[in-house]
Amino acid sequence: MTVITDASADRSSASGPEADRTAGLDATGARTPEAAGVITDARRRIDELDDRIIGLIQERMAVSAVIQQARIASGGRRVNLSRENEILSHYRDALGKSGTTLAMTLLELCRGKI
Numbered sequence: 001m002t003v004i005t006d007a008s009a010d011r012s013s014a015s016g017p018e019a020d021r022t023a024g025l026d027a028t029g030a031r032t033p034e035a036a037g038v039i040t041d042a043r044r045r046i047d048e049l050d051d052r053i054i055g056l057i058q059e060r061m062a063v064s065a066v067i068q069q070a071r072i073a074s075g076g077r078r079v080n081l082s083r084e085n086e087i088l089s090h091y092r093d094a095l096g097k098s099g100t101t102l103a104m105t106l107l108e109l110c111r112g113k114i
């Protein structure tokens with residue numbers, strides 16, 4: 001494992017990419033090439049997961065729109081609060097308090113602000 005020495009870290013007082021390189025810093029914030037490799041690989045996986053999550057959210061929005069349109073066309077309301085409470089509980093049970101926040105954001109994306 002390569003460890004960045006104090007002597008090289010001291011050069012980080014300069015600025016710019018060259019200073020970062022000589023200080024052993026890169027966009028990952030790692031202090032060793034090994035750690036930088038782990039972080040770069042893991043970030044690639046996160047980017048792929050985020051793309052899939054975004055795609056799933058877009059799919060959810062489309063399905064939600066079908067439900068809302070059917071309900072409104074039948075004379076009902078856009079929003080169904082008892083169903084929303086089920087969804088909020090589902091996310092809270094799975095992810096905790098922040099899960100509720102996430103579900104609220106998803107619902108807002110799907111049916112707009114209420």
Ligand SMILES: O=C(O)C(=O)C[C@]1(C(=O)O)C=C[C@@H](O)C=C1
Binds near residue numbers: 068084
């Ligand atoms: O399940 C419904 O009845 C929907 O309209 C879908 C949905 C949702 O996106 O999950 C959207 C609006 C409602 O207030 C409740 C839930």
